[in-house]
Amino acid sequence: MEDVNYIKHLNGIFGQFSKDSRLNPTHVSLYVALFQLWNTNYFKPEFFINRDEVMQYAKIGSKSTYHRCIKELDHWNYIVYTPSHNPFKGSRIKMFDFGTTPGQAVDPSRTNIGTSNGQAVVPINKHIQTIENQKNNNKQANFKNLEFDGLENGSKQKGSVPYRDNLKTKKHKDYNQPL
Numbered sequence: 001m002e003d004v005n006y007i008k009h010l011n012g013i014f015g016q017f018s019k020d021s022r023l024n025p026t027h028v029s030l031y032v033a034l035f036q037l038w039n040t041n042y043f044k045p046e047f048f049i050n051r052d053e054v055m056q057y058a059k060i061g062s063k064s065t066y067h068r069c070i071k072e073l074d075h076w077n078y079i080v081y082t083p084s085h086n087p088f089k090g091s092r093i094k095m096f097d098f099g100t101t102p103g104q105a106v107d108p109s110r111t112n113i114g115t116s117n118g119q120a121v122v123p124i125n126k127h128i129q130t131i132e133n134q135k136n137n138n139k140q141a142n143f144k145n146l147e148f149d150g151l152e153n154g155s156k157q158k159g160s161v162p163y164r165d166n167l168k169t170k171k172h173k174d175y176n177q178p179l
Contacts, residue, residue: 004043008099009035013078016098022076026060030069031078033057038095048090 013031017023033054041047051066060066074081080094 004038004097005099006039009097010099012098016078020076022072026058026065027069027073029058030054030060030066031073034073034079034093034095038093043095046092046094048084049093050090 013035017028017031034049036057037049037054038044038047051063054070055061055063055066058066060069070079070081073079077096079096082092082094084091
């Protein structure tokens, strides 16, 4: 059993991922699935995996995509993958500690995690919060700008729900009726 700091490891590996143009979202998803299984195996130096379980965690639907990505992660030294070719045993995985071991398994020239390039780092939660605020503001603005198209046959609404402030400014006989 290794002494792995969960957060430091994820920060380290995502730092590596951001610098590696070979990776696509499937590689990242697969690695995160393997990391979760490593965690559930108490960060043992090596553990066995079930392909179907890993594919489900990683949201990979194609066996060929799974095999291509896991072999590439192995080839690029993010993991050590030893296929078993035995459906009852499972393949063996060895993970590296990217959080505490400097330069582990990846080109040491790419281990500048935490160094500044002059750009301020904003946590992803801040970006998500900003996007959500913009969406809410747009919804409120759109709702206030809705126009009332009147009523058909006096009972069904034609168009969008009117905004009360717009009702006061319109000159039409239906607008003078109480809501």
